[in-house]
Amino acid sequence: MKDVLVIGGGNAALCAALTAAEAGASVLLLESSPREWRGGNSQHVRNLRCMHDAPQDVLIESYSEEEFWQDLLKVTGGLTDEKLARLVIRASSNCRPWMQKHGVRFQPPLSGALHVARTNAFFMGGGKALVNALYRSAQALGVEIRYDTPVDAIEIVGGHFLSASSGAQRFEARSCVLAAGGFESNREWLREAWGQNASGEWPADNFLIRGTRFNQGVMLKRMMEAGADMIGDPSQSHCVAIDARAPLYDGGICTRIDCVSLGVVVNQDAERFYDEGEDFWPKRYAIWGRLVAQQRGQLGYSIIDAKAIGHFMPPVFPGTVADSLPELARKLGLPEAAFMRTMNDYNAACNHGQFDHTTLDNCFTEGLSPAKTHWARTVDTAPFYSYALKPGVTFTYLGLKVDETAAVRFAGKPSDNLFVAGEMMAGNVLGKGYTAGVGMSIGIAFGRIAGAQAARAVKQMKTTSDTEYAAA
Template sequence: MIDVLVIGGGNAALCAALMAREAGASVVLLEAAPREWRGGNSMHTRNLRCMHDAPQDVLVDAYPEEEFWQDLLKVTGGATDEKLARLVIRASSTCRPWMRRHGVRFQPSLSGALHTARTNAFFMGGGKALVNAYYRSAEALGVRIRYDARVERLQLRDGRFVAAWVGDERIEARSCVLAAGGFESNREWLRDAWGRNAAGEWPADNFIIRGTRFNTGTLLRFMKDADADMIGDPTQAHMVAIDARAPLYDGGICTRIDCVSLGVVVNRDAERFYDEGEDFWPKRYAIWGRLVAQQSGQVAYSIIDAKAVGRFMPPVFPGTKAESLPQLARALGLDEARFMRTMNAYNDACRPGSFNHTVLDDCTTAGLAPPKTHWARPIDTPPFFGYALRPGVTFTYLGLKVDETAAVRFGGEPSANLFVAGEMMAGNVLGKGYTAGVGMSIGTAFGRIAGTQAARAALEERRHAAA
């Protein structure tokens, strides 16, 4: 019989499989995707948020535990389990040597990746290289990997894992790790969660899925129906404002529009609706998808002028270009008079300051609602550019409630042999909001914990059976 069955194929699943195998357990990993699409959302990642008390190879200065915690507390608005969050934070300081042993390489913060040289360790070759390195290491260690192996249901008995089904095939194991992602690719579930807005629209119909098409939430739904303890709001997600021209699935990071803090954002009615300069972009980029989702038609427009060009990661698609603001309004299909009222009000409200996009500068607006708190400069230098935005969902936060052992819980009682990691439990740490790289921190920390615990449970059962 298999010792540890890992269901999923991304970062958390691979960390679990590697740890379980290193602990001496036999391991089978079931990846729902075909080999060429393996890796889940992890293949679209770039970096890992890391605590460190002093400069470390690719990380500059220091990023101590308390600052990491305060950053997380701020973006979640307190919707986080402090004990589990601090577990993740501390684990992020020690995981990189282990990652290197499994073939992951790091590089300094990329040009255009603002404000992350101190906080985030970037993967050389990106998430795809990380995923490939882990798969190579897993295969070398003897982990058996099966692709196109979608698990539809489990057999559970009194809170214990017994078996999983791939189609009509029943697969038994002494313990199991669930790491099969959220439900972001399940349009029906998204519609159920978001419902209709006041205008009678179904907002979810206009969502674009930044990540994998294979995260349909099948196992999450099964576990919910099996009365596993759940946590999180099904409408909360890592949701980013991305280019409206992005593909429906797997657009990844290159579809993100990163010039928001350098200009203004207006909705379909040509009105601003949020402070574009509230905080550094890595701490705020993931709120903008939800903000756009709340606008009429789930569309918005990021507006910049020539002064912003070259100061942000260039998007994959060129923006709509115009030599005047009225011309830009017409090109974007916005009401010209309303647009000009909005732009003139913003430009008039900008106060002189010392512009510096690397700090929370003193360039702000006065008497404007909503304000622009930092990096507010008049948009007055042609050419002008506009980017149409749509909500881009990376992963959902509804998940399974856990403790520090990563055990799935039923009625408050932890399972003895069923564990969970990654997006299926990220809502314990991320009730809402996001800060760059923390999803990989959660997946790495709890993937390693889940794999270790699953191996311990399986090997103990094996010993009892042999006694």
């Protein structure tokens, strides 16, 4: 029997396994995917949001705990546990040396992402390199890893973990860490969470999944059935407006469309529906998936002109190009008269301030609803470009309620040997919204906490057992 069983194979699971192994525990990690798809959504990550009080190797200036907290508070609208959020924020300040010890390397932000050079540390080689480094380190520390092993049942008695099963295989352990991800790849659960809209559509039918196809939410379902305390709205998720041509699964970061704040976004009726210049893209990109999901057909169109080129990271796929706005409308299949009315009204409302996409500038619209509050420049210089948008779900926020120990709770009582990390508990910190890199901050912080707590639980069991044996 192993000391610690880790269910899951992404960043949070690996952080838990490594931490438990460092504490002297024997560890078995079960990954549902084949080896070539290991790592869950972590294969697609780019960076980690980090608190720091002074410039560091790949981070400029400073990013204080309070500023990080205010950024998180703003995007979540207050739907966050401040105590746990601040725990994550503080942990983000000292996790990089530990990660580097396990082979993870960092680099300065790539061109096109310099606006986050102060707040985010970028992984050299991206998420795939991160995952590979952590797996190599885990194996070097003696962590046993089994691929193609999706856990479909878990045995818990009185809040105490006994075993997990994958088909006919049963795995006993003295303690367990759940880090098996959300339910974003479970289309039926997404349909249930989102329901039908007023037009009779099932919005979730048109969602693309930016991350892994293996996150079916099986462990979440099993924990709900076991009576674990839950937190979060099942319809809330990290949901990004991505290229409508993206694949159904595993499109990752390359499917992002980053020019939303530089132009306008319209729906299939050629109407704008939200402030494109509300805030910097890393603080607002994750609300646009939900906004597009609320539109007819779950489609939107980002419209820019030649002036925007060079101010954003270009998408992988070329957009639709036209020499005039009417031609662009026709190519997109949008109602031309309504489109021109929207564009003319927007252009007429633009206040010609000093455009500067590196700051919250003074270019805003007047007398327009919805307003565009920053970076409002006329869209009037050919050629014109458009990118069709669909909602891309990365991970869901429904999860297990925890405290600072990462223990799974049953009717308010924490388990003595069952812990959780990563997407399965991120909803404690992320009630809604997202800001770039914070998912990794949560995964690393609670992965290490869960791993340490699981190893500590094993030591306590062994100590108690030894004491009882001596007394007998």
